[in-house]
Amino acid sequence: SGIDFEIIIIDDGSPDGTQEIAQQLEKIYGSDKILLRPRPRKLGLGTAYIHGMKHATGNFIVIMDADLSHHPKFIPEFIRKQKEGNFDIVSGTRYKGNGGVYGWDLRRKLISRGANFLTQVLLRPGASDLTGSFRLYRKEVLQKLMEKCVSKGYVFQMEMIVRARQLGYTIGEVPISFVDRVYGESKLGGNEIVSFLKGLLTLFATT
Amino acid sequence: LPSLPQAAMTKLGQWLCGLALLGSAWAALALAPPGLQPPAPLRQALLPLPVYLLVAFGCYSLATVGYRLATFNDCEEAAAELQEHIRAARADLRRRGLRL
Numbered sequence: 001s002g003i004d005f006e007i008i009i010i011d012d013g014s015p016d017g018t019q020e021i022a023q024q025l026e027k028i029y030g031s032d033k034i035l036l037r038p039r040p041r042k043l044g045l046g047t048a049y050i051h052g053m054k055h056a057t058g059n060f061i062v063i064m065d066a067d068l069s070h071h072p073k074f075i076p077e078f079i080r081k082q083k084e085g086n087f088d089i090v091s092g093t094r095y096k097g098n099g100g101v102y103g104w105d106l107r108r109k110l111i112s113r114g115a116n117f118l119t120q121v122l123l124r125p126g127a128s129d130l131t132g133s134f135r136l137y138r139k140e141v142l143q144k145l146m147e148k149c150v151s152k153g154y155v156f157q158m159e160m161i162v163r164a165r166q167l168g169y170t171i172g173e174v175p176i177s178f179v180d181r182v183y184g185e186s187k188l189g190g191n192e193i194v195s196f197l198k199g200l201l202t203l204f205a206t207t
Numbered sequence: 208l209p210s211l212p213q214a215a216m217t218k219l220g221q222w223l224c225g226l227a228l229l230g231s232a233w234a235a236l237a238l239a240p241p242g243l244q245p246p247a248p249l250r251q252a253l254l255p256l257p258v259y260l261l262v263a264f265g266c267y268s269l270a271t272v273g274y275r276l277a278t279f280n281d282c283e284e285a286a287a288e289l290q291e292h293i294r295a296a297r298a299d300l301r302r303r304g305l306r307l
Contacts, residue, residue, distance in 0.1 A: 021305070028303045071289060100280025113275045117268065123218055177285035205219040 003079065008035045008052045009066075012042040046156060050146055053139070062136050070134040074176050078136040081172045088141045088169035091127050091161065092134035092176035099129075099175030108188055115196060122204045123162060127171050130158040131196075134176055141169055154192070155199025162207050233257065 011018045019038060026034040037055050039048075053061065062078065064070040070092070078090045093099050095116060104112070112131075119130050131154045137145070144167065149159045164171060216224070236245055237253040244250060297307070 021307070024305050025300075028300070028305060068289060068293070071285070071292075095275070095279075098280060100282045100285075102282040102286040106276075109279050110272075110276055113272050113279065117272050117275070121268075177280075177282035179282060179286050179289050203218075205217060207217055 006033055006035055006058065008037055008055055010048045010052050011038045044152065053143060056139060059139055060136055061139055061142050064134045069178050069180055074174060077174050081174050082136055085172050087172035088138050089164055090136040090172045090174055091129060092132050093129035093173045094132060094176060094178050095128045096173060097175030099177065101178045101180060103180035111188060119158065119200060122200060125161055126165055127161050128173060130161050133157050151199050154196050159203060162203055166207060
């Protein structure tokens with residue numbers, strides 16, 4: 001593809017054989033392309049970002065889900081968009097253009113749209129998809145944001161965008177398709193909704 | 208009201224400021240003592256205005272979320288394409304020596 005890249009795999013000791021597969025991939029593609037940086041036990045997503053960044057040698061970092069709900073084919077589009085507007089962040093959006101999802105029932109879609117609407121009204125964030133986690137960041141921007149963000153889960157992704165706007169970073173958007181449940185069931189229960197609302201209200205009151 | 212810097216004010220602060228502004232304007236006109244009341248037609252329209260606006264916002268919210276729900280793209284082709292890519296990737300990796 002002509003793009004210089006490396007893949008950093010951070011595994012917290014998943015019991016599903018991730019380590020073994022990752023090691024084989026490293027042998028096949030070389031340790032300059034596949035960087036294994038495992039951790040001894042299950043730590044959070046935020047610390048995984050920080051851990052990964054320490055080992056990143058590039059100028060830009062793409063964060064994405066590893067279960068194929070995010071397709072790597074969008075990465076060149078992210079790069080193109082970044083060059084187009086010299087953006088600090090390019091965010092994948094499921095809600096605009098021909099972005100979308102596969103594998104969600106009506107209930108899930110309704111909750112998603114409702115939550116996003118509430119977020120737009122309360123935070124006016126200037127980005128259409130705040131809970132998405134398929135993004136391209138300039139490395140220094142990601143480092144700066146990680147220092148400032150304190151939330152967990154969905155709210156963490158929202159806080160990244162809100163703080164980015166506060167700090168004056170520019171955000172571009174690329175429509176992406178999110179294919180859910182390729183491997184395993186993805187649930188959205190009462191607990192997630194409650195913690196989302198708590199996090200949203202916290203951001204509303206503190207940013 | 209002096210202009211306040213955007214960065215210093217939380218969203219909650221902006222909402223409270225805005226509501227205080229509109230609320231006091233409404234109260235001054237609609238709840239004024241008999242000597243300072245605006246003409247009757249204006250008062251009649253003004254009094255229920257907050258409730259009207261709330262209901263209007265409620266309708267707007269329902270309509271918007273409903274519309275967005277109805278136009279939420281279903282990525283059938285993306286899912287099919289992904290399955291195809293997974294097949295091709297597995298075959299490719301097996302050729303390169305990966306044992307699953």
